[in-house]
């Protein structure tokens with residue numbers, strides 16, 4: 001209720017201030033996942049439709065940000081402190097092969113982006129567990145809220161337990177992706193992408209592990225296994241990380257820093273001041289807007305760019321108060 005009230009105020013403020021130019025020493029980070037060629041493909045029920053976004057939507061985001069006068073960066077420029085503010089950073093989580101569609105668009109508009117890869121899926125070729133759960137649930141006639149609830153429950157399990165549960169429920173064959181839309185990058189595609197000047201490859205843990213759920217050894221193992229795999233395939237170590245589910249705590253920030261990562265992104269929706277991007281721990285818990293989706297694109301973009309916002313102030317305060325764990329959400333909508 002309180003969150004809805006805050007959002008309503010922020011939307012009104014954003015409308016009032018929608019023509020204000022973006023000024024100052026600020027960094028806006030945006031989170032996306034898989035990119036759809038169009039919304040019709042959702043009818044195949046191969047991917048969890050939570051926050052669907054199309055290639056055309058990404059183009060709209062870039063055009064709007066360019067009109068706002070921001071420059072585009074990735075974690076590499078932030079780590080090197082070579083950012084011209086105000087700046088925007090486009091990030092794509094998980095390592096979906098459908099992210100390859102972005103390349104012609106990014107080249108045409110000359111905009112860089114970061115792909116945060118859960119390397120275990122690249123290595124195994126298995127579909128992402130939430131897509132398997134969704135696809136198989138829909139095939140069995142379940143409704144979307146029930147599947148979403150089950151997804152949120154399963155999130156609290158370790159990755160190997162989640163995998164075993166899927167096998168027990170749907171059989172080992174269910175782990176195989178069905179099309180290009182739901183498959184992870186292959187090692188060859190990851191290697192080629194890493195060579196693209198406009199693409200940065202980042203760490204998203206090896207098994208898409210929600211790090212706050214594991215002990216210290218498990219956290220270190222997940223981050224360093226991803227680093228090692230990326231180094232093996234791409235020839236270099238990443239400088240940035242996106243924490244799965246956006247969850248982190250002080251120990252995770254320390255481990256991340258000790259493993260050589262310089263920049264980390266959460267799912268706390270606030271703009272970053274230039275000062276906070278310069279060194280750990282602040283540079284390892286950057287705010288990131290993860291609410292942009294096809295049907296709410298303009299609204300969410302305006303909210304992120306509005307010069308004032310209550311939700312942003314609260315999120316920024318929360319980032320300092322670790323551990324931070326994302327609230328359970330279980331209402332995927334398809335409109």
Ligand SMILES: [Zn+2]
Pocket residue numbers: 093094204208244245
């Ligand atoms: Zn993810």
